[in-house]
Amino acid sequence: MAEVSYPDDLLYHPEHDWARVDPSEPDLATLGITWFAQDALGEVVFFEPPSLGTQVVRDEPYAEVESVKAVSDVVAPLSGEIVEVNEALSDNPGAINEDPYGEGWLVKVRLSDPAERDSLMDADAYAATLRG
Amino acid sequence: MTTYTSVTGNDLAAMLAAIGVSSVQEIFERQIPQGVRLERPLALPEGMGEQEVYEHLRALAARNVSAEDELCFLGAGMYDHYVPAIVDMLMERSEFLTPYTPYQPEISQGGLQVMFEYQTAICELTGLPVSNASVYEGPSAVASAGYLAKLHNGRSRFVVSAGLHPHTLATLRTYAHGYSIDVVEVPLRDGVTDPGAWAAAIDGDTSAAIFAQPNFYGAVEDAAALSAAAKQAGGEQLVTIAQVDPIVLGVLVPPGECGVDVAVGEGQSLGNRLDFGGPSFGFFAAREAYLRRMPGRIAGETTDVDGRRGFVLTLQTREQHIRREKATSNICTSQALNALAGVVYLSWLGRRGLVELGELLLKRTHYARETLGALDGVAPLHSQPVIREFAVRLDADVAAVRRRCAVQGVNPGADLYALTERDEDRGGLLVAITERRSRADIDRLAEVLGAAVAAEREMAVVG
Amino acid sequence: MRPPSHSTDTPLQREPAVTIFERGAPGRRAFQCPDLDVPDVSVEQLLPARLRRAEPPRLPEASEPEIVRHYVRVSKRNFDLDSGFYPLGSCTMKHNPRLH
Numbered sequence: 001m002a003e004v005s006y007p008d009d010l011l012y013h014p015e016h017d018w019a020r021v022d023p024s025e026p027d028l029a030t031l032g033i034t035w036f037a038q039d040a041l042g043e044v045v046f047f048e049p050p051s052l053g054t055q056v057v058r059d060e061p062y063a064e065v066e067s068v069k070a071v072s073d074v075v076a077p078l079s080g081e082i083v084e085v086n087e088a089l090s091d092n093p094g095a096i097n098e099d100p101y102g103e104g105w106l107v108k109v110r111l112s113d114p115a116e117r118d119s120l121m122d123a124d125a126y127a128a129t130l131r132g
Numbered sequence: 133m134t135t136y137t138s139v140t141g142n143d144l145a146a147m148l149a150a151i152g153v154s155s156v157q158e159i160f161e162r163q164i165p166q167g168v169r170l171e172r173p174l175a176l177p178e179g180m181g182e183q184e185v186y187e188h189l190r191a192l193a194a195r196n197v198s199a200e201d202e203l204c205f206l207g208a209g210m211y212d213h214y215v216p217a218i219v220d221m222l223m224e225r226s227e228f229l230t231p232y233t234p235y236q237p238e239i240s241q242g243g244l245q246v247m248f249e250y251q252t253a254i255c256e257l258t259g260l261p262v263s264n265a266s267v268y269e270g271p272s273a274v275a276s277a278g279y280l281a282k283l284h285n286g287r288s289r290f291v292v293s294a295g296l297h298p299h300t301l302a303t304l305r306t307y308a309h310g311y312s313i314d315v316v317e318v319p320l321r322d323g324v325t326d327p328g329a330w331a332a333a334i335d336g337d338t339s340a341a342i343f344a345q346p347n348f349y350g351a352v353e354d355a356a357a358l359s360a361a362a363k364q365a366g367g368e369q370l371v372t373i374a375q376v377d378p379i380v381l382g383v384l385v386p387p388g389e390c391g392v393d394v395a396v397g398e399g400q401s402l403g404n405r406l407d408f409g410g411p412s413f414g415f416f417a418a419r420e421a422y423l424r425r426m427p428g429r430i431a432g433e434t435t436d437v438d439g440r441r442g443f444v445l446t447l448q449t450r451e452q453h454i455r456r457e458k459a460t461s462n463i464c465t466s467q468a469l470n471a472l473a474g475v476v477y478l479s480w481l482g483r484r485g486l487v488e489l490g491e492l493l494l495k496r497t498h499y500a501r502e503t504l505g506a507l508d509g510v511a512p513l514h515s516q517p518v519i520r521e522f523a524v525r526l527d528a529d530v531a532a533v534r535r536r537c538a539v540q541g542v543n544p545g546a547d548l549y550a551l552t553e554r555d556e557d558r559g560g561l562l563v564a565i566t567e568r569r570s571r572a573d574i575d576r577l578a579e580v581l582g583a584a585v586a587a588e589r590e591m592a593v594v595g
Numbered sequence: 596m597r598p599p600s601h602s603t604d605t606p607l608q609r610e611p612a613v614t615i616f617e618r619g620a621p622g623r624r625a626f627q628c629p630d631l632d633v634p635d636v637s638v639e640q641l642l643p644a645r646l647r648r649a650e651p652p653r654l655p656e657a658s659e660p661e662i663v664r665h666y667v668r669v670s671k672r673n674f675d676l677d678s679g680f681y682p683l684g685s686c687t688m689k690h691n692p693r694l695h
Binding site: 046048066067068069070071 | 424454458
Binding site for chain 3: 182186216218221222224225226227228229230231232233235239240241242243245246248249252253256257352354356381382383384385386440441442443472475476478479480481482483484485486487488489491492494495496498499517519567570571572574
């Protein structure tokens with residue numbers, strides 16, 4: 001399993017989801033779940049991504065991650081339309097545990113309101129919520 | 133003081149002392165507020181000892197006529213098959229009869245292995261790759277299959293054949309109302325689902341297309357044609373569901389080879405007696421794509437920490453103790469014992485036995501329909517292939533005919549109209565054949581039924 | 596939680612698991628079908644080919660004693676409430692005498 005980490009270049013949602021936005025393409029975000037979330041879930045056994053074109057809404061669930069002992073909603077940190085999904089997870093759902101910020105990415109979203117990014121936390125602020 | 137647990141005065145004193153109260157009454161007084169506390173004993177009769185209970189129930193049972201007391205051609209969903217002695221021998225073993233649900237695999241390997249064997253047998257019967265460890269009975273299995281379809285494609289209608297058992301239709305309508313699905317019924321034509329009406333009723337908003345095999349009127353449906361037509365009209369997302377009588381699956385093409393997505397049914401015919409209507413079990417099998425939407429428990433094969441073969445409950449994340457309101461079902465109590473009877477029975481029949489039994493039923497049912505159809509005032513309702521049950525129309529009042537037959541110790545079958553309430557079923561009688569109904573029994577039925585119909589017709593002329 | 600008064604280390608519990616499908620031998624059987632006492636109209640005449648099953652289902656082929664011994668041995672890998680107390684469920688937390 002991965003070491004505890006909350007990379008500095010990501011934005012974080014209180015429901016333990018992250019977003020990565022590349023400055024060169026500011027209206028495209030990659031989404032996933034944080035180290036804390038995968039650790040709480042335990043061994044992930046199944047992830048079925050939503051269909052391309054699905055509209056996701058900030059703060060609302062858009063998919064489920066299933067582990068050996070639980071099924072958890074994944075909450076969208078930002079709103080937009082799903083333009084790509086991580087197909088490799090159907091054969092290797094454990095990537096969500098092993099590399100939650102890399103190979104374990106879930107979906108990519110074309111943002112409908114990039115300004116929503118300002119409502120998310122940085123790594124330090126998110127890590128502070130976990131300590132409290 | 134109850135003798136069931138046999139608590140003595142000393143036992144009671146010790147327990148009260150251990151928890152620090154002076155009397156049982158004090159427990160209630162300390163836990164239940166005065167305003168809601170019942171201040172009198174429950175208004176129940178005195179309890180009875182075991183012997184008295186036995187005598188009392190025996191007297192009640194003596195007022196019933198069982199399939200052992202009369203020549204029984206009654207079916208319509210549950211059937212008087214022969215249950216071999218080994219079924220009871222094994223079901224009564226305390227290791228099968230008394231355990232809890234196998235959430236602790238280390239003390240439940242016996243039960244889990246039985247579930248796994250049962251699932252395997254159901255997959256073999258139905259020709260579908262996955263099965264659960266059983267559900268309660270047939271009609272709710274169909275309703276659960278409908279729910280699976282709704283979860284899968286989110287559409288808003290079920291199209292169902294009028295050939296479904298009326299109890300299945302009613303159960304389906306009840307469930308469908310609960311999860312906001314419309315149920316549209318397609319009529320039969322010449323005893324089977326009307327192919328034109330079936331295709332016309334199905335569209336891109338149809339979640340599931342559901343039919344019975346054989347249907348309620350005993351006719352063998354063309355399952356492959358119905359499934360293909362449903363997919364054609366509703367698209368690949370539509371789920372085809374068949375309620376199947378398992379006893380005929382040695383002879384009929386299995387649903388998995390007919391393009392059916394989900395096969396469910398009533399398991400009573402497999403090693404379970406009539407037992408005043410239950411308990412029995414329902415089976416549920418499906419294509420692998422629907423595995424995560426299936427209801428009920430599923431047993432899986434695995435290895436333990438020492439590398440030894442073992443069995444566990446698997447995919448529990450579908451179930452209500454984890455998924456809560458998003459669960460695929462709320463199966464809690466276990467029909468595992470009835471499913472055990474089912475797999476023991478299927479093992480007893482064996483590969484050849486199920487085929488031979490099915491062929492015997494096919495031939496005897498044909499003989500019965502021919503024989504009854506030759507009687508005056510009795511005509512088959514349709515001429516479709518039948519395999520274990522068939523319907524005739526009587527030129528006489530069905531209830532009156534059945535009463536005359538009962539006097540002769542014969543139950544000639546079910547009053548169709550009483551069950552379906554369809555006008556076209558007036559005068560209908562549904563006759564069931566099992567391996568317990570010999571040629572001599574069928575000939576006796578013909579004799580008694582013929583006489584009863586003749587007597588009623590004569591009265592109608594005279595009266 | 597290990598329930599008391601029940602051994603989980605008997606030889607029957609340690610032997611490898613074998614399913615009913617792996618017992619018996621091709622051709623063995625328990626069921627004896629009642630004789631055909633009605634006119635023998637062939638299956639082909641009564642059911643069109645497209646409705647008939649081509650291959651019998653792969654159910655077990657075992658004798659009756661083999662079936663009984665199999666399920667009795669399997670049963671002994673279960674904890675049962677006639678042997679000891681089990682503090683879960685409610686239907687199972689009671690005595691279950693049976694009468695036939």
